[in-house]
Amino acid sequence: MASVAYFILAILAVAAAAPDSRIVGGDHVTIEEFPYxxxxxxxxxxxxxxxxRCVGTLVSSFHAITTAxxxxxxxxxxxxxxxxSTNSLAGGVxxxxxxxxxxxxYSETPRSNDIAVTFLSSALGITNTINVLYLPPVNFNIPDGQTVQVVSWGFESETGAQLETLKTVNLNKLSVADCQxxxxxSEDVTVSDSVICAAAPGKGMCRGDSGAPMAMSNALVGISSFxxxxxxxxxxxxxxRVDRYTNWILEVASSNSRSSGIRVAPVAL
Structure with a gap:
C-alpha cells in the first residue's frame, strides 16, 4: 500500500511541475494531418x-520552436x-x-517573449508523418475575428487523465485591445502586439502543452504561451506571435555550424 501511495503522490507532483496549457474541447486527429x-x-x-511535458514545432530537420x-x-x-507519431509517448522517431x-x-512572470529555439541532437528525415512548417514573414497580420487552428496532446480537464493522442481545436482571434x-x-502575463489572443466557447488551452502550434497556410503563426x-x-x-520573432529565430539558427534550413513563407499566406 505504501508503494501505491507513493506512486499517486509522484503523479500529482509531476502534474504540478509540468508547464501549463492543454487543449480542451477539441477533435481527435492523426499525425499525417499535422506532421510538423x-x-x-x-x-x-x-x-x-x-x-x-510540452509541445514543439519542427521548422527544419535540426530545429524546433517551442516556448521558453x-x-x-x-x-x-x-x-x-x-x-x-499520433501518440505522444510511443511510436515515431x-x-x-x-x-x-x-x-x-523572456520573462516568466509576467509572461512575455515566451519563445525558444531548440537544436535537435540529430536530424529528422522528412516523411509523410514528419515535416516542417515555414516561419511567418515579419509583420504578418491575422485579422481580428479570424478562425485559427491549434493542435496538441491534451487533458480534457485539469483533474482528468492525460490523453496521449492528438487533438485540434478552432479558436477565434481577439483584438489586442480586447485582450488587454x-x-x-493581471500580473501574470503581458498582453502586447507580440502576442495573439484567441478564444471560443467551451474550448481552449489547459494544462501541460506549452508550445502548441497555431498554423495558417503551412506557417507557424503562434505558440501556446499562457x-x-x-x-x-x-x-x-x-x-x-511568431512573426515578431522571425528574424531572431533565423539569426539564432544560423549561428550554429549546421546550415539552418529554415524557410520563411511567402508574404501572401
Missing part, C-alpha cells in the same frame, strides 16, 4: 516517470523529442536535444 508537431517528453527522475517556459526548472538531458536558446528578453481589457489587472483558469470562457488564451 513534436512531443517533448520529460523524465522526472525522482518518481521515475516520463510525461509529455517549456524548460522552466528542467534538466535538458531529461528531455526527448518524439516526431512522427525519438531524438535528443543538443541545445536550447531562449529569447534574451480582460487581463488589465492560459488563465482552464475550462472558463472568461479569459482568452495567449499565444506568442
Amino acid at each position: 508537431i513534436l512531443s517533448l517528453t520529460y523524465l522526472y527522475p525522482g518518481p521515475g516517470i516520463t510525461v509529455q 517556459f517549456c524548460y522552466t526548472g528542467a534538466i535538458l538531458e531529461n528531455f526527448q523529442i518524439r516526431a512522427g 525519438v531524438v535528443g536535444i543538443a541545445n536550447v536558446v531562449k529569447h534574451p528578453d 481589457a480582460v487581463y488589465d489587472d 492560459f488563465q483558469e482552464c475550462l472558463t470562457d472568461e479569459y482568452p488564451d495567449v499565444f506568442t
Whole structure:
C-alpha cells in the first residue's frame, strides 16, 4: 500500500511541475494531418516517470520552436523529442536535444517573449508523418475575428487523465485591445502586439502543452504561451506571435555550424 501511495503522490507532483496549457474541447486527429508537431517528453527522475511535458514545432530537420517556459526548472538531458507519431509517448522517431536558446528578453512572470529555439541532437528525415512548417514573414497580420487552428496532446480537464493522442481545436482571434481589457489587472502575463489572443466557447488551452502550434497556410503563426483558469470562457488564451520573432529565430539558427534550413513563407499566406 505504501508503494501505491507513493506512486499517486509522484503523479500529482509531476502534474504540478509540468508547464501549463492543454487543449480542451477539441477533435481527435492523426499525425499525417499535422506532421510538423513534436512531443517533448520529460523524465522526472525522482518518481521515475516520463510525461509529455510540452509541445514543439519542427521548422527544419535540426530545429524546433517551442516556448521558453517549456524548460522552466528542467534538466535538458531529461528531455526527448518524439516526431512522427499520433501518440505522444510511443511510436515515431525519438531524438535528443543538443541545445536550447531562449529569447534574451523572456520573462516568466509576467509572461512575455515566451519563445525558444531548440537544436535537435540529430536530424529528422522528412516523411509523410514528419515535416516542417515555414516561419511567418515579419509583420504578418491575422485579422481580428479570424478562425485559427491549434493542435496538441491534451487533458480534457485539469483533474482528468492525460490523453496521449492528438487533438485540434478552432479558436477565434481577439483584438489586442480586447485582450488587454480582460487581463488589465493581471500580473501574470503581458498582453502586447507580440502576442495573439484567441478564444471560443467551451474550448481552449489547459494544462501541460506549452508550445502548441497555431498554423495558417503551412506557417507557424503562434505558440501556446499562457492560459488563465482552464475550462472558463472568461479569459482568452495567449499565444506568442511568431512573426515578431522571425528574424531572431533565423539569426539564432544560423549561428550554429549546421546550415539552418529554415524557410520563411511567402508574404501572401
